[in-house]
Amino acid sequence: MLSENEAKILFFLKDLKRTNSIEISTKIGIPESSVLSLIELLREKGYVKTEIISEKYYVLTEEGRKRKESGLPEDILINSLNGQEKDLNEIKNTLDEDFNIAISWAKRKGLIEIKEGKVIPKVKTYTSPEYLALSNLEKADINTINLLKKRGLIEEKERKIVNVELVKEPKESEIGISNLTREMIVSGEWKKYKFRKYNVEAFPPYYTISKKHYFREFLEKVKDIMISLGFKEINTGYIEMEFYNFDLLFQPQDHPAREIHDSFSVEGLGNIEDKELLSNVKEIHEKFWKYEWKQDITLRLMLRSQTTATTARVLASRPKAPQKVFTLGKVFRPDAIDATHLIEFHQLDGVIIDDNFTFRELLGVLKEIFYRLGIKEIKFKPAYFPFTEPSVEAYGYLEKLGWVEMCGAGLLRPEILSSVRIDSIAGAWGIGIERLAMSFLNISDIRLLYSNNIEYIRDMKVKIE
Numbered sequence: 001m002l003s004e005n006e007a008k009i010l011f012f013l014k015d016l017k018r019t020n021s022i023e024i025s026t027k028i029g030i031p032e033s034s035v036l037s038l039i040e041l042l043r044e045k046g047y048v049k050t051e052i053i054s055e056k057y058y059v060l061t062e063e064g065r066k067r068k069e070s071g072l073p074e075d076i077l078i079n080s081l082n083g084q085e086k087d088l089n090e091i092k093n094t095l096d097e098d099f100n101i102a103i104s105w106a107k108r109k110g111l112i113e114i115k116e117g118k119v120i121p122k123v124k125t126y127t128s129p130e131y132l133a134l135s136n137l138e139k140a141d142i143n144t145i146n147l148l149k150k151r152g153l154i155e156e157k158e159r160k161i162v163n164v165e166l167v168k169e170p171k172e173s174e175i176g177i178s179n180l181t182r183e184m185i186v187s188g189e190w191k192k193y194k195f196r197k198y199n200v201e202a203f204p205p206y207y208t209i210s211k212k213h214y215f216r217e218f219l220e221k222v223k224d225i226m227i228s229l230g231f232k233e234i235n236t237g238y239i240e241m242e243f244y245n246f247d248l249l250f251q252p253q254d255h256p257a258r259e260i261h262d263s264f265s266v267e268g269l270g271n272i273e274d275k276e277l278l279s280n281v282k283e284i285h286e287k288f289w290k291y292e293w294k295q296d297i298t299l300r301l302m303l304r305s306q307t308t309a310t311t312a313r314v315l316a317s318r319p320k321a322p323q324k325v326f327t328l329g330k331v332f333r334p335d336a337i338d339a340t341h342l343i344e345f346h347q348l349d350g351v352i353i354d355d356n357f358t359f360r361e362l363l364g365v366l367k368e369i370f371y372r373l374g375i376k377e378i379k380f381k382p383a384y385f386p387f388t389e390p391s392v393e394a395y396g397y398l399e400k401l402g403w404v405e406m407c408g409a410g411l412l413r414p415e416i417l418s419s420v421r422i423d424s425i426a427g428a429w430g431i432g433i434e435r436l437a438m439s440f441l442n443i444s445d446i447r448l449l450y451s452n453n454i455e456y457i458r459d460m461k462v463k464i465e
């Protein structure tokens with residue numbers, strides 16, 4: 001049985017007896033690559049004999065296209081001189097970067113003479129055969145083609161052409177059709193053809209539908225969990241004053257985390273309206289850390305290195321108890337990037353402010369958050385943070401990785417609460433998000449969270465019960 005396109009080629013061949021793939025493609029309007037495979041099928045079915053030849057052809061280079069538009073430099077030179085002699089320097093100015101090409105080809109072709117710094121033309125007008133050939137490469141003689149090649153104006157290419165000769169006449173009854181039209185039925189023409197079988201097992205085309213990026217989906221699930229626990233979400237900017245990132249959190253100005261290589265600094269200074277707050281912070285730093293606190297350090301800008309800076313901003317707004325607030329966002333720290341470190345990553349910081357809040361309750365809240373994230377086993381270890389006392393680190397048990405550090409937490413120090421005049425108790429924590437994401441997505445390299453491999457991104461699924 002013949003397909004409709006095979007039949008088209010054979011009936012085209014019926015009158016000509018022989019032709020080639022390029023002609024078939026242009027006359028019938030089937031792309032050349034399809035024609036080549038159709039011819040091969042026809043050869044296998046014994047309808048045609050084929051002969052493969054390769055043919056050289058030429059295409060214009062980018063420079064060739066430019067010269068075809070504007071002319072060759074020596075042509076432009078001669079025609080602009082119009083039979084008059086002219087100073088070399090003057091020509092240099094008008095021809096600019098084409099000057100050397102124009103002079104050397106004009107000299108080589110004997111079109112000019114140079115004497116005492118002057119160019120003397122020997123002809124009044126000139127159109128080079130190379131220029132004419134640029135518009136008609138097929139007709140150009142071999143010398144001109146070689147010259148154009150040498151001048152880099154054309155490029156030689158090769159293409160496969162298949163010569164085809166008909167050896168068996170096609171019959172209409174051999175054509176299998178897949179499209180039955182109204183006209184065929186009305187005219188009875190359908191009786192001449194065979195019907196091609198309909199392949200009910202063929203796969204439909206595959207379309208990829210858009211979906212959320214797995215890491216973003218994970219972040220949203222985490223936020224949903226916090227909201228379901230009664231927390232309010234708050235977000236503040238990436239560029240932060242050292243005041244909120246450090247000073248208000250009782251982190252002294254000579255703290256190692258404030259060294260130049262431990263956070264990214266940003267040019268410029270911020271401003272703090274609340275002068276009372278500024279002086280409160282200065283007072284507690286000087287009283288308890290015993291050093292001279294400097295305002296120009298506190299106003300310096302940086303990329304926040306912890307989302308506890310957002311908690312600091314919440315505190316600075318002096319909210320009334322009870323409060324349950326969280327933030328989930330990016331933080332920035334200089335580091336060498338590897339399978340477990342990035343220089344920007346996400347933290348989830350939260351704070352609960354309540355009159356009778358206790359350390360035990362804080363541990364309970366953390367347990368609940370992790371439980372909802374699917375981490376059923378968690379243990380706490382005493383730790384130190386400049387802004388909390390007592391402080392703990394929480395470790396979660398992950399099947400693949402064992403005990404993994406998940407967060408830092410504690411009750412905010414009284415020095416901090418008094419500087420913002422909050423007289424309740426406040427518990428705060430910061431959770432590293434990428435590590436959690438890695439465990440959920442079953443990834444052992446943190447960089448995969450930001451992979452640009454589209455197949456990988458498409459296939460990744462997020463599941464949190």
Ligand SMILES: N[C@@H](Cc1ccccc1)C(=O)O
Binds near residue numbers: 305308430
């Ligand atoms: N900000 C701390 C975590 C933390 C937040 C809040 C309270 C205690 C600890 C960190 O980045 O490691």
